[in-house]
Amino acid sequence: MKMTGLSLALLALLANPPHPARAEEWPSWRGPRSNNISEETGLPSRWTRGGENMLWRADWVGRSTPAVFDGRVCASGRAEFRFEAVACWDARDGKKLWERRFPVYNTTIPFPRVGWASVTADPETGYLYAQNGDGHLLCLDRDGKTVWERRLGEEMGRSSGYGGRTHTPLVDGRHLIMSLVGTGWGDLSALRQRYAAFDKRTGAVSWIATPSDAVVEDFNNQANAVVAEIGGRRLIIGGGADGWIYALRAETGELQWKFRMSQKSLNSPVTVVGNTVYATSNGEPAVGNFLGQIVALDGSGSGDVTATARIWNTDAVLAGFAAPVFHAGRLYVVDDSANLRALDAKTGKLLFETNLGTIGRAAPLLADGKIYATEVNGHVTILRALEDRFEVLDRDALTATEGRQTELWGGFAAAYGRLYFMAEDGVYALGDKAKTFPARPAVRRPGAGDTRTATPPAGEAASVLLVPAEAQVAAGNELALAVRAFDANGNEVRVAPGAAFALESLKGTVSADGRFRPDPAAGNQAGRVKVTLAGKEAVARVRVFQPLPWSEDFEAGKVPGHFLGAGRFTIADLDGSKVLHKAPAQTGLNRGIAFIGPSSMTGYTIEADLRASKRGRRMADIGLINGGYTLDLQGNHQRLQVRSWASELSFSKQVEFPWQPDVWYRMRLRVEPAAAKVVVRGKVWPKTEPEPAAWTIEYEDASGILSGAPALYADSSTELDFDNVQVMVNR
Numbered sequence: 017m018k019m020t021g022l023s024l025a026l027l028a029l030l031a032n033p034p035h036p037a038r039a040e041e042w043p044s045w046r047g048p049r050s051n052n053i054s055e056e057t058g059l060p061s062r063w064t065r066g067g068e069n070m071l072w073r074a075d076w077v078g079r080s081t082p083a084v085f086d087g088r089v090c091a092s093g094r095a096e097f098r099f100e101a102v103a104c105w106d107a108r109d110g111k112k113l114w115e116r117r118f119p120v121y122n123t124t125i126p127f128p129r130v131g132w133a134s135v136t137a138d139p140e141t142g143y144l145y146a147q148n149g150d151g152h153l154l155c156l157d158r159d160g161k162t163v164w165e166r167r168l169g170e171e172m173g174r175s176s177g178y179g180g181r182t183h184t185p186l187v188d189g190r191h192l193i194m195s196l197v198g199t200g201w202g203d204l205s206a207l208r209q210r211y212a213a214f215d216k217r218t219g220a221v222s223w224i225a226t227p228s229d230a231v232v233e234d235f236n237n238q239a240n241a242v243v244a245e246i247g248g249r250r251l252i253i254g255g256g257a258d259g260w261i262y263a264l265r266a267e268t269g270e271l272q273w274k275f276r277m278s279q280k281s282l283n284s285p286v287t288v289v290g291n292t293v294y295a296t297s298n299g300e301p302a303v304g305n306f307l308g309q310i311v312a313l314d315g316s317g318s319g320d321v322t323a324t325a326r327i328w329n330t331d332a333v334l335a336g337f338a339a340p341v342f343h344a345g346r347l348y349v350v351d352d353s354a355n356l357r358a359l360d361a362k363t364g365k366l367l368f369e370t371n372l373g374t375i376g377r378a379a380p381l382l383a384d385g386k387i388y389a390t391e392v393n394g395h396v397t398i399l400r401a402l403e404d405r406f407e408v409l410d411r412d413a414l415t416a417t418e419g420r421q422t423e424l425w426g427g428f429a430a431a432y433g434r435l436y437f438m439a440e441d442g443v444y445a446l447g448d449k450a451k452t453f454p455a456r457p458a459v460r461r462p463g464a465g466d467t468r469t470a471t472p473p474a475g476e477a478a479s480v481l482l483v484p485a486e487a488q489v490a491a492g493n494e495l496a497l498a499v500r501a502f503d504a505n506g507n508e509v510r511v512a513p514g515a516a517f518a519l520e521s522l523k524g525t526v527s528a529d530g531r532f533r534p535d536p537a538a539g540n541q542a543g544r545v546k547v548t549l550a551g552k553e554a555v556a557r558v559r560v561f562q563p564l565p566w567s568e569d570f571e572a573g574k575v576p577g578h579f580l581g582a583g584r585f586t587i588a589d590l591d592g593s594k595v596l597h598k599a600p601a602q603t604g605l606n607r608g609i610a611f612i613g614p615s616s617m618t619g620y621t622i623e624a625d626l627r628a629s630k631r632g633r634r635m636a637d638i639g640l641i642n643g644g645y646t647l648d649l650q651g652n653h654q655r656l657q658v659r660s661w662a663s664e665l666s667f668s669k670q671v672e673f674p675w676q677p678d679v680w681y682r683m684r685l686r687v688e689p690a691a692a693k694v695v696v697r698g699k700v701w702p703k704t705e706p707e708p709a710a711w712t713i714e715y716e717d718a719s720g721i722l723s724g725a726p727a728l729y730a731d732s733s734t735e736l737d738f739d740n741v742q743v744m745v746n747r
Contacts, residue, residue, distance in 0.1 A: 039454040042429035045081040045134035054383035054430035062410035071445040072110035080134040081426035094130040100148040114160035121644035121660040123150035129180030136185040145185040164219035167615035170725040173198035179236030192216040205583035209256040221486040225269030230258035234281035244288035255282025267506040276302040285339040298336025308334035328364040339379040350376040370406040378427035394422040475509030477501035482554040497530035520544040534560040542577035565744035570594040582610035596738040611727040618723040623684040628736040630677035637731035643687040644721035647698040669715040694720025
């Protein structure tokens, strides 16, 4: 039978492999070129679990695509109904090399959705990056030790909702790029879709971009971005929680263009080929009365390109999760119902299709003249694309020991002449058992092959950055800021003399070389350091924290600038005093959390006055957070609850506690962290009455959380208020 398209093009690679002496690696979930295409050859056309062409399987529970590099297979997962985990295995034989476990907290994600995001490896440094579902961003070395970490919820306001969809880290040059939806502090306190670039070696923030000015209604955005060269500029392109696709300049985060695709959140990554951007959606389009579409866009524009960039689109194709895959003039798309479609990439015309199962979530892998596809209900299919149809070479269904279907959310990774994938029941390695495993690649060392330029060349600066762009500093310490300059194409250029620094809403001093020292008498504060250079401006956002104790009575008449996530809180007058007020939300979630300090805080007590009103039969939930533990006074249930994970209450305790609306109560939450266990103690009493001697509730956590920021918690189905907040060292 005559073969064309994908099969002929990839079979040509078999005859003339471009890198015959080197096995390819798969450092990120979409491969080394972020297109789901591998140059590996000699890959199996069929397999059976425990038999033909199955090399090994390691016990693991996960729902993502593994990263394969440095002779290792690494993946995220979940364990013991409490932890998100990251582990690495020897790619040759599946021997586990190491595993790290992290307690999940400050989130409403249910346990089965933990471990959603894939890990990402950086071949330049040898580091592995993971974002846990609760916003814990990690950089791990080759032995699994923490190089740096950030708590994106407590530090940058990243939301973590029940849907659980979590972005996979993206490495580009010196940066680790993350997308996040949430409410920050200061000028970033509005609920928006944002992107942040971290120095991949240190975790310092290089820039934060807020391309969206639209209200976000869906917090569970998972449209992982890609990096592409278009028009001489390196762009980060991804879909937003507001239904727009954004293209940002990779080095600075400046908006290059935006395209409104959908009225709801986008969750499928785009694919870029030359200047063309291919995107899919399962929502209602910005224009049109149908659900779902595939779009081809011209990515060479600037500004709002909604009216001008569209090349073609298909109507009523619900493909909201899997990235489209381009090869040899065809676009391969897995829709939400697990139909694999082959389209003409120039016109969008459907050429042919086949069904993979029931639920489609992962993009297929194209390699060795074949297509490797997965389906959520455990189906694994190997196909070949012919001239006018798909030819199925092998189809398997994974089932659990009790007979049910095994969940399989991720896709395939191709490396070392093998295939790797992860299902609910383990990590799998497939390949020819007779083939010799290639020599283990040389171990990377941090700094080896460092692409950073020690002295950038001279050039005209079109934009500048002040880094770190977001920082916390303890009063009495100094923050060193550096200016970076870039030309019109995003190339770094030498910083010319003449930078002028100034402070905005910050008390302290800043030197001529960018060293900020806060005023120790100013208390906790937040503001910006601004630099002006050759007519260009850049800012660094800084929060300053004094040593404990802290107190806040809100009599200044405004929400404290260093409160993070307090965008829906206001200051109200009540009985002659100022209080922190939260009303029910007009749209979206009623829940709000205002974090007060650094996520590294430990061994402290937080207390506050609080009250809630009643509307009909409804009362709000109101409480405090200390080190990842929430003490929640629940109005409708008339009880007091200590928990760390709202959707998994196995690690919680509650007691009946009748309380009245429109009555002020005093609440105290003390957390005593220790290696053996963490002890959490809570106390609540009417403010007008004497403090009781005994704690109202006590809870011991054997797998405890050792640090976390203090916060005010409000789930305001009715009006509620806080006052006289104090944070102090345990005594």
